[in-house]
Amino acid sequence: MHPDVPDGVRALHAAGHRLVTLTNGSADITRAVLEGAGLGDCFETHLDVEGAGSWKPAPAAYAYALRTVGAPAAQAMLVSVHPWDVDGAGRAGLSTAWLRRTPVPYPAALRPADREATGLADLARRLALG
Template identity: 55%
Template sequence: MARTPSVVVFDVNETLSDMTPIAERFTEIGAPEHLAKTWFAVLADGALRTLLNEVQLDRDLDAAVEHVLSGFMDLPVHPDVPDGARALRAAGFRLVTLSNGSTRVAERLLTRAGIRQAFEVLLSVEDAGSWKPARDAYEYAARTCGTDPAEMLLVAVHPWDIDGAARAGMSTAWLNRGGTPYPGHFTRPEHTAPTLNELSDELAG
């Protein structure tokens, strides 16, 4: 039986934010759009430079990197996120984020969506000393929230994030936005839903 958490921990990139505009920026600089997915998995400036350095761009590398990164400050959330987050907060869950990206991006994203007040704290692995899916990243979130990983549920679209959180002792929920099969080599999630609205109905019910 799935555990009942008190804290819901959200991944940010692709889970809350719609990254489609970033993928479009890859094509705008002359890079293949599929490279965006590769980079989304790590979201490190150095990795972006390495990826773009391997392709023929329509501008110099520094300008290309700046064009892609500047798009993060204007990303929208997925349409289901505002109502889903508000429903979870109204049901009494504490909401936090844990991102491999910066808290500045998460702050702007949630503020623009009108739901920043629903989130207790915005966390980044920059302060954890380890990137997800390392155990230390999830344990950092638990320490910061003053609770045990067993009292937390990670919500993410990335199976590798689900796997890392489960190994750290958290409950997990996979948002299957793409309608794809869950990879068998990762720890399976305790909850699966196509949207945050449906997940919030399940958790709050």
Template identity: 50%
Template sequence: MSHPRAPQLLVLDVNETLSDMTPVRARFAEVGLPEHLAATWFAGLLRDGMALTVTGDNPSFAELARASFGSLAATTPAAPADVQRAADAVLETFMALPLHPDVEPGLRALAARGIRLVTLSNGASAVAEGLLGRAGLDGLVEHVLSVADAPRWKPDASAYRYALEVCGVEPAAAMLVAVHPWDTHGAVSAGLQAAYVDRLGVPYPATMRPPTLTVGSLTELAERLGG
């Protein structure tokens, strides 16, 4: 097992990488939609956000999430009577999501190794702030960053450059950590290292630039970077 030289800075994705989004599925059921549509909805809003990014826009995650929810609900036979209210209920779930079990010990181990930690999300900073704060981890993270303050969404290179500029770090000294291949691909394309967190055993797409590391958890990442 290889132990690459530890980066100075880890740029952590938030949604699904740190947060366990299982409660979103339950909220879909509560508002009258099939649970499995939660994944369809989230993938759709990311797709639309990236499409707008390609055309030079920087959309609001919340506005896009509501629009995507409305489009999905319109094609569902048992759509909620009040779609806007249902969309708001789903978005509220993001403010109370739990961490994956490996995140707290993993972040503590990484911080103990002297590696700087920041988050960078296509979503709102408030979601990450609440997620870390509820677990008592906010003191470990230097900056909670959102692409709302960057030129464009990830995986555009300008989003990663924004985080690096805030932290005063060169691309080669930073590593993006994410469960999304599109995110690690974008980071590598921008000159960063990348760690793909493969909790579900999903093969990495052969069409995308490979990550520096593939790990099963943040605790494994800390072990790999501690060699």
């Protein structure tokens, strides 16, 4: 886990953001990792694409998550380190934030992120500023 994650998650949660995970892997593993870091109470739920029947970046994966939590795409933001995930979520109508953790530039061939941050703590600060 990156060092900024605990403070960033807590800051986003404290600011009133609904936090949900969506993974192509296992929701149970994601839950266990976050609970082990003392962050379990910050998340509303943990989802994986098994319920969607499609892997991200297929639109059905994001639609499944939105249906599950009862949120319209226009009020949801996907935060990811993966440009392909940012691209897919943007195409599905969500706003997006790319966490740039390496010096590798964002691929020009993909739909750009609406926001860019160096980590979750940085994103929480940027969102608080508007």
